[in-house]
């Protein structure tokens with residue numbers, strides 16, 4: 160069974176294994192929406208209100224993780240984050256999850272989505288550009304990396 164599920168306490172173990180994979184492969188240098196720890200995940204589960212966190216689950220294995228957040232901080236334009244496990248890259252799962260997140264944002268009344276991506280994260284940048292994100296402003300960080308801020312009109 161493969162399904163998209165809202166993150167809850169039953170999915171914490173599976174999601175933490177995916178976060179561990181992202182850390183061990185270095186993908187966490189591109190994807191770190193929150194500390195990549197169980198504590199941070201448990202904190203989300205216990206405090207989330209309007210923000211949306213999803214896990215793509217194959218049996219007990221988390222293949223993907225996607226989120227729309229910002230509503231709980233009072234923003235109208237949600238910020239999107241996505242990661243899929245190495246095994247599921249190139250399958251179209253990331254694109255499917257992006258479309259799903261776009262639907263969720265529309266259903267919740269958003270008219271735009273925001274995201275940030277590191278300049279050198281070509282794989283993610285190409286996916287986002289293919290799906291209609293436009294990148295304008297750049298945020299330069301002290302470590303020498305550049306993050307692009309992208310928006311998509313829904």
Ligand SMILES: CC(C)(COP(=O)(O)OP(=O)(O)OC[C@H]1O[C@@H](n2cnc3c(N)ncnc32)[C@H](O)[C@@H]1OP(=O)(O)O)[C@@H](O)C(=O)NCCC(=O)NCCS
Nearest residue numbers: 186189190241242243248249253276281282283285286289
């Ligand atoms: C970003 C991510 C979700 C994309 O999912 P994916 O399944 O790898 O994406 P796709 O297979 O659709 O490939 C995206 C694009 O990268 C290209 N690509 C594939 N392998 C590549 C590589 N090694 N280097 C550069 N580009 C590559 C694909 O051809 C495709 O380009 P196209 O749209 O021009 O055809 C996934 O790679 C991931 O989880 N990465 C780690 C976490 C991350 O970086 N998240 C985004 C943070 S903003």
